[in-house]
Amino acid sequence: MMHSKKLFKIDGQSERLLQETHSVLDSNGKETERRIFDHQGQLKLQTIFIYDSNGFLTKTMTKNAQGRLLSSVTLWYDGHNHLIRRAFFDRDQILIAQHLWEYDPSKPERLLKYSKFGKDHIPLLVKKYSYDANGNPIKEEHFQPEGRLSVLKLKTFDAHNREQSETILENGTIFKYQKKNSLQQAKSAG
Incomplete structure (x- = not known):
């Protein structure tokens, strides 16, 4: 299934297309691919979404129009299906940032701590x-x-x-x- 969205800039009485986004959805309605085109219809970015067998997003990869990797994001979940880590990587797959979530072991629905780190791990x-x-x-x-x-x-x-x-x-x-x-x-x- 394909879903499209257009972004316009409105100046007075005229509107100008800035970009168009096309999303491919799987049979469960989850986005598997997103392509962003400029106002002339030229591909600017492509993002691929990868899910595990439970339907949880585990990785995204964003590529430029030439198909070169620009960045990726990897996600990890605990045994209760809570997101516990999201790591951001540059085009060379060097870690540039990460987010961590910690939950109460005795009450796993309770978030205890959220941390956001930069590339220097501070x-x-x-x-x-x-x-x-x-x-x-x-x-x-x-x-x-x-x-x-x-x-x-x-x-x-x-x-x-x-x-x-x-x-x-x-x-x-x-x-x-x-x-x-x-x-x-x-x-x-x-």
């Missing part, structure tokens, strides 16, 4: 998550490369597991929200 961003006894996400912390806490999110829940409030400390500003995400207060933490 964490660019680390997010840590905490939960209450009912499994509600009550704390999320974002750490920058130097280990500095840049975002702290705290949530409270009622006895029926409904979110009641959220407090966000982001770069020195505190935001307090009540039910239905209505901002109640914003002030400098300093």
Whole structure:
């Protein structure tokens, strides 16, 4: 099955085609190939999508119009089918970035940590998550490369597991929200 999408730029009353994307889908509706053409119909990029026997995406490869590899992405999953690693490679298959996910071994549905690394293997961003006894996400912390806490999110829940409030400390500003995400207060933490 083929799916097409066109991207236009509109200037006043005229529209100009910028690019056209053609996607090939398998019998399960999963994209197996994507081709991007310029405004003249010339192929610019081709991306191939590879899936495992369970239907999980395991690799993408992006090539230029001449068929030369530009980049690839490889994905790994744990025994619970959670994405645990996504690695980005350049055209020479040198690792340039990766994302890692860690889950609670006793409660595998709970994400504990997400890390984003650059090519030098230094964490660019680390997010840590905490939960209450009912499994509600009550704390999320974002750490920058130097280990500095840049975002702290705290949530409270009622006895029926409904979110009641959220407090966000982001770069020195505190935001307090009540039910239905209505901002109640914003002030400098300093």
